[in-house]
Amino acid sequence: xxxxxxxxxxxxxxxxxxQRVVALGEDVGRGGIFxxxxxxxxxxxxxxxxxxxxxxxxxxxxxVGMALAGLKPVVEMRVADFALCAMDELVNQAAKARYMFGxxxxxxxxxxxxxxxxxxxxxxxxxxFEAWFAHVPGLVxxxxxTPQDNFTLLQASLACGDPxxxxxxxxxxxxQGEVQAAQPAPLGRARIxxxxxxxxxxxxxxxxxxxxxCAQDAAAAGISVEVIDLRTxxxxxxxxxxxxxxxxxxxxxVHEAVRAAGFGAEIAATVAEELGIPVRRLGGPRIPVGYxxxxxxxxxxxxxxxxxxxxx
Amino acid sequence: MSADRLLSLFHTMAxxxxxxxxxxxxxxxxxxxxxxxxxxxxxxxPLHLSTGQxxxxxxxxANLAAGDAITSTHRGHGHTIAKGASLEPMMCELxxxxxxxxxxxxxxxxxxxxxVGMLGANGVVAAGIPIAxxxxxxxxxxxxxxxxxxxxxDGAINRGPFLEGLNWAKIxxxxxxxxxxxxxxxxxxxxxxxxxxxxxxxxxxxxGIAGLACDGNDVEAVHxxxxxxxxxxxxxxxxxxxxxxxYRVKGHVSVDPAAYRDRCELARAxxxxxxxxxxxxxxxxxxxAAELDRIVAQAEAEVAQALRAAAAAPFPDGEAAYTDIQxxxxxxxx
Numbered sequence: 001x002x003x004x005x006x007x008x009x010x011x012x013x014x015x016x017x018x019q020r021v022v023a024l025g026e027d028v029g030r031g032g033i034f035x036x037x038x039x040x041x042x043x044x045x046x047x048x049x050x051x052x053x054x055x056x057x058x059x060x061x062x063x064v065g066m067a068l069a070g071l072k073p074v075v076e077m078r079v080a081d082f083a084l085c086a087m088d089e090l091v092n093q094a095a096k097a098r099y100m101f102g103x104x105x106x107x108x109x110x111x112x113x114x115x116x117x118x119x120x121x122x123x124x125x126x127x128x129f130e131a132w133f134a135h136v137p138g139l140v141x142x143x144x145x146t147p148q149d150n151f152t153l154l155q156a157s158l159a160c161g162d163p164x165x166x167x168x169x170x171x172x173x174x175x176q177g178e179v180q181a182a183q184p185a186p187l188g189r190a191r192i193x194x195x196x197x198x199x200x201x202x203x204x205x206x207x208x209x210x211x212x213x214c215a216q217d218a219a220a221a222g223i224s225v226e227v228i229d230l231r232t233x234x235x236x237x238x239x240x241x242x243x244x245x246x247x248x249x250x251x252x253x254v255h256e257a258v259r260a261a262g263f264g265a266e267i268a269a270t271v272a273e274e275l276g277i278p279v280r281r282l283g284g285p286r287i288p289v290g291y292x293x294x295x296x297x298x299x300x301x302x303x304x305x306x307x308x309x310x311x312x
Numbered sequence: 313m314s315a316d317r318l319l320s321l322f323h324t325m326a327x328x329x330x331x332x333x334x335x336x337x338x339x340x341x342x343x344x345x346x347x348x349x350x351x352x353x354x355x356x357x358p359l360h361l362s363t364g365q366x367x368x369x370x371x372x373x374a375n376l377a378a379g380d381a382i383t384s385t386h387r388g389h390g391h392t393i394a395k396g397a398s399l400e401p402m403m404c405e406l407x408x409x410x411x412x413x414x415x416x417x418x419x420x421x422x423x424x425x426x427x428v429g430m431l432g433a434n435g436v437v438a439a440g441i442p443i444a445x446x447x448x449x450x451x452x453x454x455x456x457x458x459x460x461x462x463x464x465x466d467g468a469i470n471r472g473p474f475l476e477g478l479n480w481a482k483i484x485x486x487x488x489x490x491x492x493x494x495x496x497x498x499x500x501x502x503x504x505x506x507x508x509x510x511x512x513x514x515x516x517x518x519x520g521i522a523g524l525a526c527d528g529n530d531v532e533a534v535h536x537x538x539x540x541x542x543x544x545x546x547x548x549x550x551x552x553x554x555x556x557x558x559y560r561v562k563g564h565v566s567v568d569p570a571a572y573r574d575r576c577e578l579a580r581a582x583x584x585x586x587x588x589x590x591x592x593x594x595x596x597x598x599x600x601a602a603e604l605d606r607i608v609a610q611a612e613a614e615v616a617q618a619l620r621a622a623a624a625a626p627f628p629d630g631e632a633a634y635t636d637i638q639x640x641x642x643x644x645x646x
Contacts, residue, residue: 050484053476053480058480061443062480064446065446065448066447093436093439098637100417102415102416104425188640235640
């Protein structure tokens with residue numbers, strides 16, 4: 001099944017198992033713009049698959065109210081860029097309610113904020129903000145790269161009881177892959193996507209697939225790359241990363257988000273502090289995503305750049 | 313309104329007034345702003361007083377059942393007390409003590425008592441509106457008969473969530489009473505000068521939400537208007553709007569002397585003090601002033617007890633800063 005279908009299947013399964021799970025957002029009644037809600041309105045009805053006006057702040061804020069009143073809302077934000085209209089509701093309300101009310105209430109919601117550069121969608125539909133939300137105490141940040149992980153991590157996110165910023169990548173919706181319904185994927189656990197011994201490459205989301213292709217090429221050139229799919233950005237799997245880096249003694253972090261102040265800096269700094277080994281990080285240049293193909297390509301991390309970094 | 317009912321409302325207003333007066337005194341030196349300097353205050357940080365606005369929460373909440381809920385604002389002590397919260401854990405929270413409603417994690421601006429349906433004060437203007445709408449939506453989904461009263465100030469009507477939240481409540485026919493507690497000021501600026509058009513109720517009506525305007529200093533007027541609107545909500549007629557016009561007697565925060573406003577304006581407002589207005593009503597009921605004085609003294613004694621308890625209560629341990637944040641990744645604070 002595809003990455004989009006996997007997310008849909010996970011949500012449908014959760015909605016069947018738990019009446020408290022509802023979905024709300026723009027166009028969810030018609031399957032969502034990427035089809036990730038296809039058929040859910042038919043199965044669960046408009047009371048639980050709730051069409052919303054174009055009111056991002058209130059979609060998120062109402063989800064906070066629903067959660068405080070005992071529901072488990074899945075919040076559709078269309079693209080992560082639009083969630084910027086709901087920053088107070090996400091950062092000041094959802095992330096803080098449990099703490100500032102002294103544990104009297106919790107906000108178990110999953111906010112789906114699709115990230116990533118996406119086929120000519122330009123500067124306001126293609127940003128990757130995972131580092132912003134990783135910076136916010138109270139939030140969990142998840143970025144699945146495969147259909148399997150989109151299934152299991154969405155389920156884990158719905159089950160965890162914390163507010164989760166769930167970041168699917170818009171260029172992965174059509175990605176095909178096997179999905180085992182029973183396979184566990186706890187939040188906060190990375191996955192070794194490829195074993196290697198010369199260099200540890202930590203990545204997530206769509207960049208995983210670019211990284212795996214680069215690792216394949218590097219193997220042909222005699223460099224053995226261990227690729228770690230971080231999967232959860234916060235809490236990130238320090239143990240897995242440190243264990244691998246301690247073995248390979250070299251670290252490269254690759255993400256699509258802008259490199260400056262990106263989450264790669266946190267990982268690289270931690271590994272440098274803990275292990276004192278050479279670290280590098282790659283990310284997009286600090287430029288807006290342009291519309292025209294050559295401009296858009298400039299915002300991506302190219303395979304050539306990664307290959308060059310792997311060669312050291 | 314019966315004399316007993318009115319006495320009960322008066323008592324709650326007196327408790328709020330006594331609480332605000334005590335909190336104000338305890339906050340002197342608690343924040344460095346408006347030219348005041350930091351001192352050894354019991355209550356730290358910005359303290360937004362609802363002195364003079366007591367009739368609004370009291371009149372509204374008298375019509376709510378224990379299972380109903382409210383959302384509140386940064387100026388939320390009156391709402392919290394009117395919904396039935398106890399004074400002692402409230403004062404403890406203001407004093408930052410472990411025994412406060414929020415364990416000292418919230419303070420005045422985030423005070424909450426979920427056990428009485430008080431779903432939280434809020435440090436962000438208008439932020440309680442979508443939250444109230446969402447809670448009401450949850451009631452609809454789960455088949456609960458509960459309703460929610462959503463308090464916000466006149467400044468909130470110029471924020472986007474006001475439009476979004478009212479629109480949402482209307483299209484989904486949700487059981488929300490929107491209460492615009494209009495104290496005429498948006499922080500330090502006259503709301504009139506910052507607001508286009510005919511005001512809060514007209515904005516609600518433009519979305520098809522019916523409502524009433526009332527004298528927000530007249531507790532009977534607020535009570536009766538809220539009773540009418542909540543009746544409509546409970547009959548399934550969807551969200552309703554109450555525009556209760558009152559006046560912010562104090563500054564934006566307790567240390568704000570409100571030097572930007574006309575003294576005559578304040579003097580005129582004080583003539584309309586809600587407790588004084590209520591006292592006038594009692595003469596028609598044949599209730600002596602001494603009886604009312606006794607109620608005020610009782611409220612003040614309750615607050616004095618809360619103050620003593622708060623001053624004696626322990627502060628939270630530093631470790632408490634690391635609890636109730638999130639379960640996923642708990643312990644990974646670096």
